[in-house]
Amino acid sequence: MPKIRLDRIDRRILSLLQEDGRQPNNELAERVGLSPSPCLRRVKALEEAGVIAGYVALVDAGSVDLPVNIFVSVSLDRQVEDRLDAFEAAVMERPEVLECYLMTGDADYLLRVVVPDLASYERFLKDHLTRIPGVANIRSSFALKQVRYRTALPLGHLPE
Template sequence: MAERGLDATDRRIIAALQVEGRLTIQELAERCGLSPSPCLRRMRALEAAGIIKGYAAVIDQARVGLPVSVFASVKLERQREEALDRFEATIARWPEVVDCYLMTGQRDYLLRIVVRDIEAYERFLKEKLTRLEGVASIESSFALGQIKRSAALPIA
C-alpha cells in the first residue's frame, strides 16, 4: 500500500491513532465513520503494509531522570558503505542514542542523545562515541528546552 494508495478513510484511521494509539477498535471505528470489522481490516492492512510500524507510550524524559538532550553531529573519516554500516550498527545498540539520521552537508550523522546530566554525556562521549572506529569529528549542542515534539506526521 503506497502513500498515494491511502484513501480518506485510511488517513482518518492514521490521524486518530497518531493522537491516541490506545483507542479500542470500537472507538476508532466511531471516530472514522466505520463499523468495527471494516475498521479492524483497514488497520491490519495498514500494519501489514508497514505504514503503521508499531504503538508506543510517549514518556516525559525529565520525569524519568533523563532531562538532557544533546544533538551530536558526527563526521566520519570515510563515507564508504562498510564504514557507514559499521557506524550505524554500533549506534543502534546504544540506548542513549534515541534518534540517528544520515545527513547531507558537512556532517554525516545527526544524533539525539538523552542522558541524566552533563557528566553522563561526557562519559558517553569518552567511553563510546570517541572510541568508535572511523569517527573523524564530533560537534555537540545541548538543547536548552523542548518547544515541540511530535511523532504525528501531517497526513491530512
Template sequence: MARPKLDAIDLKILKAIQDRADISNTELAALVGLSPSPCLRRVKMLEDARVIQRRVTLLDPAAIDLSVNVFVNVSLEKQVEERLQEFEQAVRRRPEVVECYLMTGESDYLLRVVVPDLAAYEAFLKDHLTRVPGVASIKSSFALKQVQYRTALPLDHLKT
C-alpha cells in the first residue's frame, strides 16, 4: 500500500497516540477536533496503511529488575545471506535482545541487550551469542546512565 498523504489532523492523531497509546477514541476525537466516528475511521486508515504498526505499554526497567543495558557490536566471519539470516533468527529468539540493527562500518550488527545484572549478561554471552555460527567477534559496552529515551518519533518534518 502506498504511503498516505498525512494532513494536520492525522499528525495530531499520531502525536497523541505516541504520547498515550491507551487514549480512548472519544478523548482522541476531542483532542484533535473531530467527532468520534471520523476519528476512528482515520485511526483505522493509519493502521491499515501501517503508519500505526502497533500500540504498546512501556515498563520501567528498574521496576522489573532489568536495569543493565548493554550495547553489543557483533561481527560475522562472512557477510553472506545465509549467515546474516541465521544470525538474525538466533537474535529474534532471545528476549534479552530488545533491539538489533544491521550496520555499516566496523561491525555487522549492533544489539541492545537488557539484563538484570552482569552474571545474566555473561550467561547470555556464553550460552547463546557466542554459540551462533559465524560470529567472529563480540564487543560489549555497558551503559552507565540513560540520558534520553524516547519511543515517540519526531513528526515536525511532516508539517502540512
C-alpha cells in the first residue's frame, strides 16, 4: 500500500510518468491539469514517499545482443533462513539474473535470466547457479517469443 494517499491527479501523474519518465514537467502539468509548480511538488512528494522508486531507460534486449530469455525454477535442499539468504545473496551478484522471486509451490525461486546465447546460459548454470550451496534442482524454460512486456503498473484499482 502506498505511504501517501493518492488522489486522481497523483494517479494520472504516475500513469503518465510510467509511459514517459522523461517528459518535461510543464508538459506533464498540462496533461494533468495543473500549473508546473504544484505538479512538480506532487512529483517530488511521490518520489520522497517512495511511490516513484526511480527512473530508467528501457533498453531493447535484441539491440544489445541479449535475445535469450530463460525462466529458471530453483529448488533448495532445505528451506531454512541461512540457505535462502545464501541463495539470494549469490543471485544478487549475477548480472544475467534480471528478476528473482521467492515462490510458493513446486520451486522455491523463479528467476528470469537474459543471455546472448545457449552457451552463455550453460556457463552461467555450470559456473554459478549449480555452485550455490543448497541448490537441489534447476528447471529451465526458454522463452520462444515475447508476447507482451510491460513495465507500467495498472493503477485502476486505487480508490478515488
